[in-house]
Amino acid sequence: MSASRVQFPGAGGLRQTGRLFALGMDIVRAMPSRPFQVREFIQQCWFIASVTILPTALVSIPFGAVIALQLGSLTRQIGAQSFTGAASVLAIIQQASPIVTALLIAGAGGSAICADLGSRKIRDEIDAMEVLGVSPIQRLVVPRVLAAMLVAVLLNGMVSVVGVMGGYTFNVIMQGGTPGAYMASFNALAQLPDLWISELKALIFGFLAGVVAAFRGLNPPPGPKGVGDAVNQSVVITFLLLFAVNFILTTLYLQLVPPKGM
Numbered sequence: 001m002s003a004s005r006v007q008f009p010g011a012g013g014l015r016q017t018g019r020l021f022a023l024g025m026d027i028v029r030a031m032p033s034r035p036f037q038v039r040e041f042i043q044q045c046w047f048i049a050s051v052t053i054l055p056t057a058l059v060s061i062p063f064g065a066v067i068a069l070q071l072g073s074l075t076r077q078i079g080a081q082s083f084t085g086a087a088s089v090l091a092i093i094q095q096a097s098p099i100v101t102a103l104l105i106a107g108a109g110g111s112a113i114c115a116d117l118g119s120r121k122i123r124d125e126i127d128a129m130e131v132l133g134v135s136p137i138q139r140l141v142v143p144r145v146l147a148a149m150l151v152a153v154l155l156n157g158m159v160s161v162v163g164v165m166g167g168y169t170f171n172v173i174m175q176g177g178t179p180g181a182y183m184a185s186f187n188a189l190a191q192l193p194d195l196w197i198s199e200l201k202a203l204i205f206g207f208l209a210g211v212v213a214a215f216r217g218l219n220p221p222p223g224p225k226g227v228g229d230a231v232n233q234s235v236v237i238t239f240l241l242l243f244a245v246n247f248i249l250t251t252l253y254l255q256l257v258p259p260k261g262m
Contacts, residue, residue, distance in 0.1 A: 019215070019219075020211070020212065020215050023137075023141075023211060023214065023215050023218075024207075024211045026137050027137060027141055027142055027145055027210075027211060027214070030135065030137050030138045030141075030142050031142055031146065033138050033142075036142075037138075037139060037142070037143045040139075040140070040143040040144075041143040041146055041147055044113075044143050044144050044147035044148075045147040045150055045151055047109075047112070047147075048105070048108075048109035048112070048147055048148060048151045049151050049154070049155075051108045051109060051112065052104045052105060052108045052109055052151065052155060053155070053158070055104055055108065056100065056101060056104045056155050056158065056159055057158065057159075057162055059100055059104065060096075060097070060100055060158075060159040060162040060163045060166065061162060061163070061166040062166070063092075063096050063100055063163055063166075064088075064092050064096070064162065064163030064164060064165070064166035064167040064170075065166045065167060065169075065170040067088055067091050067092055067096060067163075067167055068088040068166070068167030068168070068170050068171045069170055069171070069174065071087045071088050071091065072088070072171050086189035086190060088164075088167045088168075088171065089164050089167070089190060090189065090190060090194060092160065092163040092164055092167060093160050093163075093164070093190075093194055093195060093198050094194055094197060094198055094250070094253075095246075095250070096159075096163060097156050097159040097160045097163055097198055097202075098156055098198055098201035098202045098205055098246070099242070099246060100159050100163075101152050101155045101156045101159050101202050101205065101206075102152065102201075102202065102205035102206070102208075102209060102238075102242045103239065103242070104155070105148055105151065105152050105155070105205065105206055105209045106205075106209040106212075106213070106234075106235055106238040106239065106242070107235055109147075109148055109151065109209065109213075110148070110209040110210065110212065110213035110234055110235065110238055111213070111231045111234065111235055113144045113148070113210065113213040113214060113217060114213040114214070114216050114217040114227075114230055114231045114234040115217070115227060115231050116217065117140065117141070117144075117213075117214060117217025117218055118216070118217040118218075118220040118226070118227035118230050118231070119227055120140070120217075121217065121218055121219075121220055122220060122222075122223070122224065122226070122227060126140075126218065136218070141210075141214045141218075144210055144213075144214065145206075145207060145210030145211060145214065146210075147210075148206040148207070148209055148210035148213075149203055149206035149207050149210065150206070151206065152202045152203065152205055152206030152209070153199055153202050153203050153206065155202070156198060156199060156201075156202035157199070160195075160198065191257075193253075193257045197249065197253045197257075200249070201246065201249055204245060204249070205242055205245070205246075208238060208241050208242065208245065209238050209242075212234050212237050212238045212241065213234045213238070215234075216230040216231070216233050216234035216237070217230060217234070
């Protein structure tokens, strides 16, 4: 076997990772380019929001309730019931809210983006645009990625509010918590950077979901079945990236931003 035919283990994965990173850089460079596709951007925002608002709201209620119930039970065991509100709200805002938002954006919006671009690719529409001198990234990908980022930030705020309200309701009604103590502990320990890191996570997660969906949609396996496979791959890859990036952002935040009162 000649040296030129030797394939190192994992070379294909590294190549795909490099292509994904290169596409992300191309999207960032194309964002300020003109003309900006305003109509496409608005249509994508409306579409992504329409398919994610209701599922996100329905998921955020039990998510906030489970966190409040679990933390309420734990704080009761260690005699720290007065801090139930702070622990529940901070857990929802910092962790649960951006994760729930990103999962819904990737699962509903990202899969639709991947399927749309993949169907265009197998019909040779992407190649035809390139032949005509139209950049598919600027014309199709950038509006979709920006729409995913904007909707992710807005949904994150909605999930935070709904989750906190659900946690408050279940803690007060089912666990006999005191409303005043719940809010007082939150005011004592929460700070504004907690909200900023939540919104930053949602923004980055929306970008990742859009980029991965666009990458798999522009590079589907051959045939109509390849589009379905690309959609499944985009969702799985996005989930893995989200949890890895969330770990990194949370670690940096806890190291750089001191807790309130310190």
